Amino acid sequence: MFCFQCEQTAGCSGCTGSAGVCGKTADTANLQDELTGALIGLARACENNPHDESVTDVLIEGLFTTITNVNFNDETIKEITEKVRKKKYEVVPNCSICTAKCGNTDDYDVKKIWDADEDIRSLKSLILFGIRGMAAYAYHANVLGYRDDTVNNFFIKALCVLGYDMGKEALLPITMEVGEVNLRCMELLDKANTETYGTPTPVKVPLTVEKGPFIVITGHDLYDLKQLLEQTKDKGINIYTHGEMLPAHAYPELKKYTHLKGNFGTAWQNQQKEFDNIPAPVLFTTNCLMPVKESYADRVFTTEVVSYPEMVHIGEDKDFTPVIEKALELGGYDEDKHFTGINGGHEVVTGFAHGTVLSVADKVVEAVKNGDIKHFFLVGGCDGARPGRNYYTEFVKQTPKNSVILTLACGKYRFNDLELGEVAGLPRIMDMGQCNDAFSAIKVAVALAGAFDCSVNELPLSIVLSWYEQKAVCILLTLLHLGINNIHLGPTLPAFVSPNILDFLVENFGISPTGTPEGDLKKFLNMD
Known part of the structure; x- marks a missing residue:
């Protein structure tokens, strides 16, 4: 097996041998690669042939199945792989009996990606892992009856790209496009959830x-x-x-x-x-x-x-x-x-999605203008077991009392039971929800930038993200698509990002690894 799609991957380079750090066996990992190859084959069948929503539903289900810590069952992975192959022959019914096969719709050998030039491998990994994360959001929206043709068609486009011989210059814009389409997908899921279950309140x-x-x-x-x-x-x-x-x-x-x-x-x-x-x-x-x-x-x-x-x-x-x-x-x-949280608290607060925060936007703007709120920190993302994640707890504990911490996803469990009080009549810790609720954070940041007639990068806002699996990848690409700079990412940088691609991200977006809580806070606050 070879797998390096999550943060805990062995030696920060890749899981090989008989099992991955996540617990999946080599057989399971290989079956997931086989499923991915079948998905690429189905996407290529769709590229020049008519198809319906049932095809993209299968693509989304297959991609979601391969996310870390979702499916450990070899038999069900085999079943979805056969489902994908059957769907391909619905799209191109004569393909299997063609006497002059072109091979365009054959299952793709995913090992070609892992064995490619490291920069090509890096960009294709960003695309693949990004659409796996996005597939989770599309899946949940689909369950509620919400679909988007742009999102669905992009899954086909991105999967096809994985099977093509393309250089860095051609792959880079498609990598950024993952972030663009994921923003649309997160907005779709936000709409699905709020129209179905109402607007979240604290x-x-x-x-x-x-x-x-x-x-x-x-x-x-x-x-x-x-x-x-x-x-x-x-x-x-x-x-x-x-x-x-x-x-x-x-x-x-x-x-x-x-x-x-x-x-x-x-x-x-x-x-x-x-x-x-x-x-x-x-x-x-x-x-x-x-x-x-x-x-x-x-x-x-x-x-x-x-x-x-x-x-x-x-x-x-x-x-x-x-x-x-x-x-x-x-x-x-x-x-x-x-029971208590990690820090001994007996309750946690959630529900600060964009509907709630923007309803008091005038109060927030006034508090910033009169100096009551000096800084915003977005501290969130995936949690994980690797040592060093206590960084996020210590970082939040050390933030100044005149700052607000926006948080989301399971990374919040490191500190969401802390009692940090209020600032300007608002709680200092505001949990915006799940990982897909990064859309809420983006919407709030854009609204604040509009209120202050500046760019998001000019706001007194610092972003510190923890990552673990593929949903974090598509969210990071969304932030980069929006041109948001100086994101700190930890506890380690992704093993699938090559030195050259990392240099590109540093040069164009100022992305950097987390350091120490004290050092990073000093850096952020000196920007004010």
């Missing part, structure tokens, strides 16, 4: 688990949560979010369910410890799934593209009866269990 979410039967639901899929809430209503079962599902508490159509009680645990990478012998089932709706330990293997359920060998999978009918029965069987805790 809410305090307790970390206490009440006695009695309960279910923990993790991932990003709000639709799955809504179905689970409906099916558990009046059954004496409480529902607790985990990881990236935390922002669900802010949506009016979800928080109206009184048995949606609070949040269980912290970030995704702590699940093997936090789920150890938990007296309740856990439903995984998307990544991040880690290899399941025996102590809770009998209570893990998966749905959508998530799959793990021997775990019960809930199909398209969304009948969560097995999860509900397991919750009643296990019974939950005998008494209320008081």
Whole structure:
């Protein structure tokens, strides 16, 4: 196997041998490459032939399946690969019996990308990993019935590019285009979520688990949560979010369910410890799934593209009866269990999406003009297990009291239970939601720039991102597409970015690795 798509990749260079650091086997990694090759073949079949939405739905599902910590099940990966191949022959029905085959629609050998010149490999990796992340957002929008032709057609274009012999000059603009289209895709998902579940509003979410039967639901899929809430209503079962599902508490159509009680645990990478012998089932709706330990293997359920060998999978009918029965069987805790966040806090706050922040934009602008707010920090992104991520906790702790910390994605679990008080009547920590809610941060930044008649780069705003998997890649490319400069990225730089491509990013966008909290804060604040 060879895989270097996530931040924890072995030796900061690539996972090889019998297994990856994420826990997937070499066989699984190779099957994911085979699936990617089939997706490229299907995209090339679509390039000059008519096709319908069912084709792009399959492309999106296949790309999502290959994201880190989504699917560890060889059998389901084989099934989606065959699904992709069958779809190809719907697009070009005579291809398989052609007597003069051109080979254009054959499955692509993805090893050609890994073995390419390092700069070509770097740019194609940025494109591939970027569209994998974007596919997750498109998938969730599709579930709610929201689609966009520009987004769907770009998946075909980008996959085709991966199979072509192209130089750096031709690949660079397509790499930037990933960021442009991802912005449109995040906006689509934001629209899907808000029109379906309402505009998020700030809410305090307790970390206490009440006695009695309960279910923990993790991932990003709000639709799955809504179905689970409906099916558990009046059954004496409480529902607790985990990881990236935390922002669900802010949506009016979800928080109206009184048995949606609070949040269980912290970030995704702590699940093997936090789920150890938990007296309740856990439903995984998307990544991040880690290899399941025996102590809770009998209570893990998966749905959508998530799959793990021997775990019960809930199909398209969304009948969560097995999860509900397991919750009643296990019974939950005998008494209320008081948990805390990483820093000892007993509750966290979420719901500061663009609708809320922009509703008090005049107050924010006035606070900046009169000097009450001196600086904004966007500190967010993926969390992970690699040492050095305590940087983000220490960074936030050391930010001055006249600053605001905007945060999003699971990186917030490093510090979202800290009590940092208020500034100008606003909480200093504002959780904007999931990783796709980077759209909210972008919308707020653009609005503030407009209010001050300046560019985003001229705002008293510093961006410090943590990355782990492919959704972080497409968000970074979106920020670069918007021309946002001087982003600090950590805890390590991506292994798939070659020295020459890194030089390009540094020269054109000022991107740099995180240093020390003290040193980076001094640098940021001296810019004011």
